[in-house]
Amino acid sequence: MQLLQGAPSARSDSGTLPAALWERCATDDPAALRACLDAAQPIEALPVRFAGLAAEGRAGLLDGRALRDADGRFAGYHGTFREDTGAAGPAPAPKPPSAPDSDFFTHAISHDLRAPIRVIEGFTKIIKEDYGPLLDRVGNDHLERVLGAATRLNGMIDALLALSKLSSQPLAPQSVNLSQLAGCVADDLRRSAPTREVEIAIEPGLQALGDPAMLRTLIDGLLGNAWKYTAKTAQGRIDFGRHAQLPDTFTVQDNGAGFDMRFADRLFGVFQRLHSASDYPGAGVGLAAARRIVGRHGGTVWAEGEVNRGARFHFSLPRGGTAPG
Known part of the structure; x- marks a missing residue:
């Protein structure tokens, strides 16, 4: 199910979701939900009840992550809604990502994202080595900034990988x-x-x-x-x-x-x-x-x-x- 805030409307499995998601989800703290959405923060196992659309009256847990467009601007949320069927027993607890999802995420981070960074870093080093003496101080400074940014990106990827493992690795209490x-x-x-x-x-x-x-x-x-x-x-x-x-x-x-x-x-x-x-x-x-x-x-x-x-x-x-x- 795709949930968008800030767009005119979006389609989902249950129909069209209005732009302001926080207005259509009844929670114990609607102000906190709106603040979370405005800040584009992740939604993790949030108990909600839908109102005012095809899914009206359905209660369950909402999970979602912010989407970004090609320019890095907030473009809405994509997530899942796990309906509470009313069966006896405690409410379902938040679950870590499944192994296939985790494996896909790890592969995308370690390969698909690192590959272009390596290209940027490699060609920048070639330019610096071959043409550095021909460039002035400002030109060489620009190349150093590109290399520094590539290093930071690799660090961010390492941090994301470590963060993803925290959700899937077994606990040994x-x-x-x-x-x-x-x-x-x-x-x-x-x-x-x-x-x-x-x-x-x-x-x-x-x-x-x-x-x-x-x-x-x-x-x-x-x-x-x-x-x-x-x-x-x-x-x-x-x-x-x-x-x-x-x-x-x-x-x-x-x-x-x-x-x-x-x-x-x-x-x-x-x-x-x-x-x-x-x-x-x-x-x-x-x-x-x-x-x-x-x-x-x-x-x-x-x-x-x-x-x-x-x-x-x-x-x-x-x-x-x-x-x-």
């Missing part, structure tokens, strides 16, 4: 010492920049049930994010500990750049940035990976922050909440 994981990550961060003065406080005895490798990636991403955004703070501080009120919930807090809460929903989108890449480099998928990992463990992740006054990232890992691998 066991008791995990998060404090120990965080300590290892902190040591790695200090070794990566030994001249930085950052105080890292880790609450001892933090335990959770989950996949050790995935949770290592989660902690690495959240602590690494805090490390990055305290780079311009005179005396950086990072704290990792239990949430004061919520059970099975943990918080990573820093006193770095922070962010405007009006744009908090964008934080967990793929390649979504609230800061300049030149100021804070990165692939732009770290927090998207965090959301995916926490979601596969049956939890939620959210953020609070204030510009130039730091940020707090909270995530829950309910015991017994891990989905089967």
